[in-house]
Amino acid sequence: MKKIIIATKNKGKVKEFRDFFAPHHIEVVSLLDLDEDIPDIEETGESFVENAAIKAEQISNRFQKTVLADDSGLVIDSLEGRPGVYSARYAGEPTDDQANIDKVLEEMKEIPEGERGARFVCVLAIAQPGQEPLFVTGYCEGHIQTEQSGENGFGYDPIFVPEGYEKTMAELDPAEKNQISHRKIAMNQLEQNIHLL
Ligand SMILES: O=c1[nH]c(=O)c2ncn([C@@H]3O[C@H](COP(=O)(O)OP(=O)(O)OP(=O)(O)O)[C@@H](O)[C@H]3O)c2[nH]1
Ligand SMILES: [Mg+2]
Numbered sequence: 001m002k003k004i005i006i007a008t009k010n011k012g013k014v015k016e017f018r019d020f021f022a023p024h025h026i027e028v029v030s031l032l033d034l035d036e037d038i039p040d041i042e043e044t045g046e047s048f049v050e051n052a053a054i055k056a057e058q059i060s061n062r063f064q065k066t067v068l069a070d071d072s073g074l075v076i077d078s079l080e081g082r083p084g085v086y087s088a089r090y091a092g093e094p095t096d097d098q099a100n101i102d103k104v105l106e107e108m109k110e111i112p113e114g115e116r117g118a119r120f121v122c123v124l125a126i127a128q129p130g131q132e133p134l135f136v137t138g139y140c141e142g143h144i145q146t147e148q149s150g151e152n153g154f155g156y157d158p159i160f161v162p163e164g165y166e167k168t169m170a171e172l173d174p175a176e177k178n179q180i181s182h183r184k185i186a187m188n189q190l191e192q193n194i195h196l197l
């Protein structure tokens with residue numbers, strides 16, 4: 001079976017990419033699946049695009065193979081776009097999804113219903129040896145609930161209610177999340193370039 005390296009150590013992303021690539025008969029190999037231990041990549045960029053490029057190019061250079069990377073996060077209007085590119089490490093390092101959720105809920109405790117708009121953003125970068133990287137972006141609009149609920153997904157899913165729904169991303173069935181998520185919307189645009197992988 002054809003294989004694609006995805007430059008991520010996030011198990012939640014890996015699971016979603018496995019579901020996306022399965023119908024194309026492409027096997028997903030993440031940085032957690034390699035025999036050698038890959039040091040954490042420093043995400044020094046100021047945008048999702050910059051960080052996706054850093055991750056994809058570093059791993060592509062190292063293995064001289066085509067590599068896909070995902071840089072994603074939650075952008076909250078009333079927090080002037082935070083946590084944004086700092087989504088994974090919003091409450092500090094080592095990263096802790098529950099601490100990140102607690103921090104967002106605390107910062108938003110005075111924000112009334114109707115002003116709690118937010119979106120998930122996902123930038124995918126494909127890096128190929130000796131070529132400029134290619135980017136696609138996906139968005140998922142919604143709002144931040146005042147309390148967390150649901151066990152599925154990862155990250156901020158327990159507090160994010162997608163537009164048109166009355167439950168959080170973490171209360172949706174994984175297959176349902178994978179039809180509407182920022183990552184799926186980005187993947188849809190990648191499909192035209194799937195032959196590159
Ligand atoms: O509720 C969520 N549902 C999602 O679908 C989702 N996608 C991203 N995020 C958040 O944004 C960070 C990404 O940061 P990020 O792109 O740097 O990834 P990461 O550091 O977790 O792994 P890696 O891919 O860099 O190895 C993640 O950790 C999460 O907090 C999500 N939260
Ligand atoms: Mg990261």
